[in-house]
Amino acid sequence: MTRWVVNLQAPDAADRALVGGKAAHLHQLLTAGLSVPDAFVVTTDAFHCHFPTPNPIEVPEPPELQATLLHELQRAVDDHFPESDTPLAVRSSAVAEDTAGASFAGQHDTYYYIARNRVADAVRHCWLSLWSAHARAYRTGREPVSAERFAMAVLVQRMVQADRAGVCFTRDPTGKFETAVCIEATWGLGAALVDGRVSPDRLLLSRNGSVLRQHIGRKRHKVAASRDNPDGSRLEPVPAQQQGVSVLSDEQAQAVLQQSLAAEAVFGGPQDVEWAFAGNRLFILQSRPITALATGSRGVTAGQTIYPPGAWILFKPVAENFLEPLTPMSVDLLSQVLPASIGRFIDGRCYLNFRRMAQLLPFKWNNRQLADALLLRGEAPRLKIHWRKAPVAAAAGVLAYLAVGISWHRTARLSPQSFEAFAALCRAVAVDARYDPRDALFRLFLGHGPFESMGRQALQANISAGRYFLFIGALRSFLARYAPDFQESHINHLCSGEPDMRSRQMIDGIQQLAKVASEDPQLAANLRAQAPDGYSELLASLPIEHPFCRCLADFLDNYGHRCVREIELATPRWREDPVTVLQMVRNYLQENLHIATDRHSLHLLARDALRQALPRRWQQRLALYLVRRIRYYVTLREDTRHYHTMGFATVRSKLVNLGLKLVQDGRLRVQDDVFFLTWTEVDALNRGELDWMDVAARVRQRRRLHQSLSRQRPLEMINIPDMDPTSVHSSEEPTEGQELKGHCASPGTAEGPVRIIMDPTTAAHLAPGDILVAPYTDPAWTPLFPVAAAVVVEVGSYLSHAGTIAREYQIPCLVDVSDCTARLRDGQRVRVLADEGRIEIITP
Amino acid sequence: MSLLLYLVLLPLSVWILAGAFALLDGGSRSATLRRLASRLLPVVILAWFLGTGAILPLAGALVTVLTIHTVALTGTRWALERGLFRGRFEV
Structure with missing residues (x-):
């Protein structure tokens, strides 16, 4: 006998072949006493009546629903949901989904806020989503689904009108903490999180409930619980005061943890649990095995990436500025x-x-040795010439010198003002409608003719400024030979202390803002007391002629194009979102900081020491020449970075404008969808050759993949013979007396409490004397440096931004300290011995 | 001899042309001109010793460097605009 519908509580609902994976799991949770919304299931028997011989490849015609099914559906709806205005959720429950090998997460359709009279229509759409383009793409390359498992039941649930929702992984998906539980949470329905459309809060808990890590995401959008949003695709802005606030209270987080662990116990393995709160009531919406769990700390995922042939190594100059994956548009x-x-x-x-x-x-x-050299790690290996390779390398070097030697020499003496030409070019390109984003990128970074001023070639100048490490190497070798007792700290003082460096002027700008704010006691008190989310309102309440507003406008005029992850085009710039700047001002205000190290005096003292250490005049002259060159190129590198990031900001502004236009034309749903498409696709949308329906699945899939990749640490090496994919990372927390190892980027010793900052846009409070521990740093982190007693980063090198700025401020800095953000804990007291490349744990 | 001189003059040409191109880069014009003059000095000394025999290798070296530099920059732009350097897209 055909069973058209089955109550989720009925014993039949345990039969996966009859009710599909999702519904069978929910039945198990329900019988185990977990809180699951009321539901019934339209069975696979009903599916087979409408699709007698379903073929995974051939897309069928939409069927007319049989009268018996319509009758049974109506009866089930009336029985389960007698209130006439109950909104329903209609969700796919394919037989092959939610298995350990394939989750089919998000591949089939779900409809929210369905009225009782639209349920039949929604069921038909769910069935047809078995043949949707993205479901077919997901099946491609996986083990084929057998004929008997190629079927779909449909779950009809009472709609949970969620005001907060999320997912819970009962194992840390990054693999850093083997047994930890990871909860991700956002406002509104969980669809935005599952689809990767928001940056959620991320909470890492031990299994007994203690908080290991908490990251508050900036949740700019949410999918609101609303009847006119049946597919959950429409986002609406989150009020400013809620964006950076933790979604879950402690009690709510504990409730999610307990229910998720209970789900894990029911299924006997790590689970990916979807949950939602309606008021204070928690519901479990779904539980499936985790299919993409990181293995240890390697970040290898099952069934996602097929690595390209060849051997690959992470490009350190980009990785040391941020580890997150770039968006598809970038x-x-x-x-x-x-x-x-x-x-x-x-x-x-x-x-x-x-x-x-x-x-x-x-x-x-x-x-x-080659991997270490390319990862700028450890001592440089001895340069033993390989004579068979030498002729090819020499020929390539000579040709490169003839091709770009002119530009190379031209960058040897440039005034900082010359790059104002690049700033002017950016302004001209920004307002010139003839340049689309791609053309703008080419014009600003690559479209230089041979007769163009170097001031317009900020990126090329930045790359060529990297030669300062050759001069540092030469200076060290020279001093090692002629002044072996010359102190390392003197070398740092010699090579730093350039007062006009842009990064330092930026810190001065933040200090100036703090000074102006402190002159208005009311404003200073508000800034100190206000959570970052209230800053927008705080600024709006100030008159535009207020000195702080004028000072902030000046600061943003100069530095508004900067932000974290500057080459990522999807990142909002400080000009668009000055909250990070205000957080840093607040930091300076709270601690009444005034950074007043007289670096120039230290530099002059080191010069005197150099003169005394080197007896001969030619030796002094040569050493001082090298010092001048190092200082020039370090400054050039930092300054050109300040300018070339204007180019990325210009390209971003064009993309954002284009995104807005496409949203207004109805071709995109959200402005930042453009960052999850390729340029060709966006161009086709703009010309009307594609529509939202053509790209919706791609956007959704890429957002989800991007979010999944964001949770993983990138592999350092791929397919390199005889090498592990990553350096050895330990997930264990060090105990008292243990130590962590890294590489010295700025010498010195410091002791203090650990302060882990994962993202300066959401957490930037650092007290003087704290040891700043970060996954990486880039120029947007710079204002935190003068406050810190020492800096420790997971990824970096002597040449990285962290090292450069730490040397400028004579702060000890250790780089390449594997997993330090996971292995150290906030408040733990440590001693950083940068010269020896180690961190001692003083108190656990 | 001419070939040897030509090869020696190649890096010198890069140096001289960089000095000349620096006139496009703003900054102190007189300092740039002084620097250019100092870079031309070795060529003048060379010409003094070798007479007119140095002119052809010098001209050849300057033309070679200028050509390679121009072709490299415009050629790179041309190739980029046509997507010839395009890496494979992956997301």
Whole structure:
């Protein structure tokens, strides 16, 4: 006998073949006593009556629903949901979904806020989503679904009118904490989170409920509980005062934890649990096995990435500024200028072609030595020439010198003002409608003719300024030979202390803002007391002629194009969202900081020491020449970065405007959807050749993938023979007396409490004397440095921004300290011995 | 001899042309001109010693460097605009 519908509580609902994976799981949770919304299931028997011989490849015609089904449906709706105005959720429950091998997460349709008379229609749409383009794409390359498992039941639930929702992984998906539970939460329905449309709060809890890590995301949008939003695709803005506030209270987080662990106990393995709160009542909406769990700390995911042939190594100069994957639009545009033979983007991260590097570098290095050199890690290996490779390398070097030597020499003496030409070019391109985002990128970074001023070639100047490390190497070798007792700290004082460096002026700008704010006691008190989310209102309440507003406007005029993750085009700039700036001002205000180290005096003292250490005049002259060159190139590198990031901000502004236009035309749902498309797709949308329906699935899939990749640590090496994919990372927390190891980027010793900051846009409070521990740093982190007693970062090198700025402020800095953000804890007292490359744990 | 001189003059040409191009980069014009003059000095000394025999290698080296530099920059732009450097897109 055909069973058309089954009550979720009925014993039949345990039969996966009859009710599908999702409903069978919910039945198990329900019988285990967990809180699951009322529901019934339209069975796979009903599906087979309408699709007698379903074929996974051939898309069928939409069927007419049989009268018996319509009758049974009506009766089930009346029985289960007697109130006439009950909104319902209609959700797919395919037989093959939610298994350990394939979750089919988000591949089939779900409809929210369905009225009783629309349920039949929604059921038919759910069935047809079994053949949707993205479901077919998901099945491609996986184990084929057998004929008997290619069927779909449909779950009809009471709609949970969620005011907060999220997911809970009963194992840390990053793999850093083997047994920890990770909760992600956002406002409104969970659809926005599951689809990767918001940056959720991320809470890492031990299994007994203690908080290990908490990251509050900036939740700018939510999917509101609303009847006119049946597919959950429409986002609405989250009020400013809620964006940076924790979604879950402690009690709510504990409730989610307990219910999720109970679900794990029911199924006997790690679960990915979807939950929602309606008021104070928690509902479990779904539970499925985790299919993409990181293995240890390697970040290898099951069934997602097929790595390209060849050997690849992470491009450290980008990775040391941020580890998150780039969005598809950033990857697409940047990959247009990255020669495939040299590098490529894998999982949104930039990698170098390891074999090509091995061919080009004429040294007798094994894979380990070459990898360390490319990752700018450890002591440089001895340069033993490989004579067979030497002629090719020499020829390539000579040709490169003839091709770009002119530009190289031109960057040797540039005034900082010359780059104002680039700023002017950015302004001109920004307002010139002839440049679309791609053309703007080309014009600003690559479209330079041979007779163009170097001041307009900020990126090229930035790259060539990297040669300062050659001068540092030369200076160190020279001093090692002629003044072996010369102190390391003197070398740092010699090479730093350039007062006009843009990064330092930016810190001065923040200090100036704090000074102006402190002159208005009311404003200072408000800034100190106000949570960051109230800053927008605070600013709006000030008259425009208020000195602080004028000072902030001046600051943003100069530095408004900066932000964290500057080459990521999807990142809002400080001009668009000055909350980070205000947080740093607040930091300075709260601690009444005044950074007044007289670095120039230290530099002059070090020069005197150099003169005394080197007896001969030619030695002094040569050493001081090297020092001048180092100071010039370090400043050039920092200053050109200040300018070339204007180019990325210009391209972003064009993309944002285009996104807005496409939203107004109805071709996109949300403005930042543009960042999850390729340029070709956006261009086609703009020309009307594509519509939202053509790209909706792609956007959704890429957002989800991007979110999944964001949780994972990138592999340092891919397919390099005899090498582990990453350096060895320990997930264990060190105990008292243990130590962590890294590489010295700025010497010195400091002791203090650990302050872990994962993202300066959401948490930037650092007290003087704290040890700043971060996953990476880029220029937007700079204002935190003068406050810190020492800086410790997971990824970086002597040449990285962290090292450069730490040396400027004579702060000890350790880089490449594996998993330090996971292995250290907030408040833990540590001693950083940068010269020795280690951190001692004083108190656990 | 001419070939050897030509090869020696290649890096010198890069240096001289960089000095000349620096006139496009703003900054102190007189300092730039002084620097350019100092870079031309070795060429003048060379010409003094070698006479007219140095002119052809010098001109050849300057033209070679200028050509390679121009082709490299315009060629790169041309190739980029046509997507010839395009890495494979992955998301």
